[in-house]
Amino acid sequence: MKPRKLLRIARWEVQKNAGGLDRRTVAITVVMIVLFAAVSPLIAAGGVGLEDGIYRVGVDEDSQYYGVAQSDPTFEIVAGADERDLRTGDIELLVDGRTIRVADSRKGSAAYSEFRESVQRYNNQQLAGEANQTAAFPVEVTVEFREQSDPGGTDGQTDDGTTTDGGNGGDGSGGTDDGSTDGGATDGSDGDTDGGTDGGETDGGSTDGSGDGGTAGGSVGSAAPTLGQDQISGSPADISPPFPFQSLVLAFVFVIPLNFLIQAYGSTMLSERLNRRGELMLVSPVSRLDIIGGKTLPYFLGAMAVEGVIAVSLFYIAQGGLGGAISLFAVMPIVLLFLSATFLGAMFARSFKELTFITVTITVVLTSYAFVPAIFTESGAVALISPLTLVVRELQGEALTLSAVVFSTLPPLLTAGLFFGLGSGLYREEDLFDQRSLPGKVLDALAVPISRPRHVGIMTIVLIPFVFVSQLLAIALLFAVQQVSVQLATVLILVVVAVVEEFAKSLHIYAAHTHNRFERTMRMAVILGIASGVGFFVGEKIALLAQLVGLQEVATAEAGLSGGIAQGPILLLFLLAPLMLHVVTATISAVGAKGSRRSYLAAVTVAIVVHLAYNLTVVSAVA
Amino acid sequence: MPLRNPITALASSARATIAGREISALSREKTIVLALAIQLFIAAFSSFLVVGLTSLYDPSAEGGEVAVGVSGEERDKLIRVAEEMQGVDPTPYSSRAGALAAFEDGDLNAVLHTRQVQTDQGARIAVDAEVPADSLETTLVIVRLQELLLELERQERAVRSDNLEFSPVELPEEQQDSDDFTQYFTFTYTILLPLLLFLPPFISGSVVVDSVTEELERGTLELLRVAPVSLTEIVDGKAIGMILIAPLQALLWLGLLWANGITVANVGLLLLLVTAIATLTTAVGLFLGLLTGTRQKAQLLYSTLVLLLFGAAAVLPEHPASTAALLAVDSASLGTLVHVGAITVVAGVTFALVRSYVDRLDPESL
Structure with a gap:
C-alpha cells in the first residue's frame, strides 16, 4: 500500500464525483435542504398534529x-x-x-x-394564570436519583430545584472496574430481572427526563430537565419518568447523514463494476488496497467531518463548552460499519436495484444496532453495546471509563475491518465483473483467503468480532423480553448463539470445499474441524476480555457470550469442556461440508442442536 | 377519446409484459426477498420491543407495590393519601436519615421527605423524593410517586379552593381494567403504522430510479428499444410494476400488525392511499432518473425531494401520515376522505405529466 497512490485515487474520486454531481444537482440539493430546514420548525412545533382528532x-x-x-x-x-x-x-x-x-x-x-x-x-x-400560585400549585417536588446500597452516599440536603449538587455526576463512574467482577448477574432471582444493574454500576445518579425542548412532559412549571442535569423538580405534573427520546433523537441525528453517504458510496463502488469500468484501475500499477482505500477515504473523511460538526454542536448545546471528542471517537466505529457493510454489499450486488435493497437492510440493521441498546442508557451495561451510549453519557457530562469505551467501540471496529477484508478479497477481475448469485459471492469471499487447513482456524478467529457483534445485538433486542421472562430470553439467546457460532465455524469450510481447496475425505474433515474448533476457542478467549469489562452483569449475556463457561471451582473441566464442544461441533459440520449443500445444512443443524443441548445443560447446571 | 386512450394504452400487452418482467426480475433476485424478510423481522422486533418497553413504563404491568418511606412535617397527610391509593406501600419514619438508611439497604424503593415552605401567599408542601438511580424500576417508582403526588396536589387544591378563581375540572376516575396496551395505542396508530405504510412507496420510487438509471448507464435501454415498444411503454411498464408492489408490501405490514392484535380499519382506503403515494414517488423517481441519467445524482435528488415533500405536507390541513392514522384507527372524518381523494388525483395528474414528458422525450438523446 503506497500512501501517495492512495491519496491520488482519493483525489480522483473527489474530482470525478464533483463532475458526476454537477453544480446544478448540488445547487438543487442545497436549495431543497434549505427549504426542508425552513419547514422543519413547522413540523417540530407540532404543526403536523399526527394525533389530531383520533x-x-x-x-x-x-x-x-x-x-x-x-x-x-x-x-x-x-x-x-x-x-x-x-x-x-x-x-x-x-x-x-x-x-x-x-x-x-x-x-x-x-x-x-x-x-x-x-x-x-x-x-x-x-x-x-391564577394570582395565588401557592394555592394553585400547593405541592412542589424535587426528585433526586441516588445509588442504592452505596455506602458513603448520604451527603447533604437537597436544596430547591435549580442547583445541582456537584458530586453526583462523577462519583459513580469508578464503580465499573471493581463492582462488576462479583456482578449481580446471579442474584437476579428476586423476581425483577434487573438484579445486575444495582451492583456498583457505572454512572452516578444522572437520569434526565427527556431530550431537548419539545419532548418534555410537563406543560407548566419551571423545570423541564435538560441534558446533564440529575434532578428534576417542579409540580407533580412535571416529573416524568426517563424516556429514551434523547437517544432516539441522537440516533437519528447521527445516522441520517450516513444514509445519504452510503448511497453515494455504494453507487461509486458498484459503478466500477458496470461495463468493466474498474478494469482500467485494476490494470494500473496500484494495489487493490490502494484502490479501495483511495475510493473510501473521501467518504470516511466526509462522514467524520459531518459527524464532528454534529458532535461538537451537540456538546455545545448540552454543556455550553467545547468538547465532543469522545463522541466523535464513539461515532467512528458506526461510520466504518456503515461504509464497510456498504462496500461488501456493493461487491455482492448485481444491480443497482439489489444494491438499494441491500442498503435498506444495512440501514435498518445498523440503526437498530446503534439505537436499541442506547434506549437502555440509564439501565446498565447492556446499553454499552451501542457506541451511541458513549455519546449520550458524554453529553450528560459523565466520566467514562476506558474499559467502557473499549467495550463499545472495539467489536464494531473489528467487524468493520472484517467486512472490508472480505470485500477486498472479491476486488479482483473474476469477481468484479461477474454476475454471480449472492450466496455464491459470499462463499467466494470466504474461500479466497483459504488454501491450507490452518487458514481455516485463522478465518474462524477473524470471524469472531462479527459473531460477537451479532450476539450483542441479539442480547440488546432480547433485553426487553428479559423483562417478561428471563427463561425465555435465555433460551432465545442460546438459540441465536448456537446458530451464529456454528455457521461461523463451518461456513468457510464449506466455501473452501466448493472451491475444491481440500480433499473431500474423512481425515481432512476431522483436521478442518479441529482447526476451526480450536480457532474459535482461542478467539472466544480473546473476546472474553471484553466480557470482563462488565457485560456479565446482564444475566443472559453471561450465559450467551461465554459459551456456557461458568466460574466454577473445577477450572480445568470448565476450560476443556467448551474446547471439546467447539471441536466436536465443528467436526460434525466439516463432515457434512465435504458433501453437497444439503448434507452441509443437515450437518450444521445437527451441530447446532448439540451446541444448544450443551449450553442448556451448562446453564441449568449453574442456575 | 383523450380519456379512453390512456386507459387502453396502459392495458396494452407490451406494457403488461414489461411490468411483469420487472416484478418477476425482482422476485428472482433473492436478495430482495432476503431484504424484505429482514425488514419484516426488524419491524416485528421493533413492535415487540415497544411492547416490552411499555411493560417497563406501565404501572399496571408490574404487580408489586412500591415501598415508600415518608418523613417530615407533612408526613401524616401524605401517608393518608397513600393509603387510599393502590400500588404504594407507605411506611412512616421519624427522621429523613432513618428513611434514607432503609433506602440504602434496599428495603425501600423511594424516600419522600416533606417540608412546609412558607411563601407570601401561604404554605406550600415541598417534597424531596429520592429514587433509585440507574435501575429499570426507577421508571415504575416515578410513575407511582407521580400518581401519589398528583392526588395530594388535587386534595390540597380542594382545601384551598377559596383562594382560587378557577375551580379545577373534576378528574375522572381511573379505569380498573385497562390493559397495558392502552398507553401505546396512540403510538401504534399515529407513528408506527404511518411509518410502515410510507416506507414501501419510498422504496418503490428509489427502485424505479435504479431501474431507469441502470438501463441508461449499462446501455441496455438500446436493446429494449430494438423491440417494437415505445419508450413510453417501457417506462410505463417499469412504473406499474413498482406502483403495484407498494400496496402488496403495505398489506404485509397490516397483516403483521393484525397478527400482533392490532386491528386496522379501512384497509381498502389505506391501500388506495399507499398506491397513490407510490404513484407519486414513482413519478418523481422516473422523472429524475430520465432527467439526470446517473444513479448518484438521481438518488440524491430523489431522497431529498421526497423528504422535502413529506415535510412540506405539513402545510396541508391534514398530513398524509395523519390521514393514514385516522383511517386506520377508524376516526376518519369527511375531510380525511377528501384528502385521500385529493392525494389520488394529485398523484394521477403528476404521473400523467411525467408520461407526457416521456412522450416528448427523444430516445436518442438519452
Missing part, C-alpha cells in the same frame, strides 16, 4: 369537560352525539353529566386514559 367525544357545551375537549386537538367534539353513537363506534367518549361513558373497545379505553391526562393538563394550564 378520538371523538360527545360533550355538551355547558359541561365542565367541554373546555378540556376543546383545548386538546387530539379530541374531536361531535355535536349532538348520543348513546347510539357510542355503541356504533362513531364516538369513543360520551360525557353524561358528571360521568363519562366509554365505548367498549381498546380505542375507547385508550381515549379515556388520554382524556384523564388531558384534564390534568387543562387544570394546570388554567391554574397557571
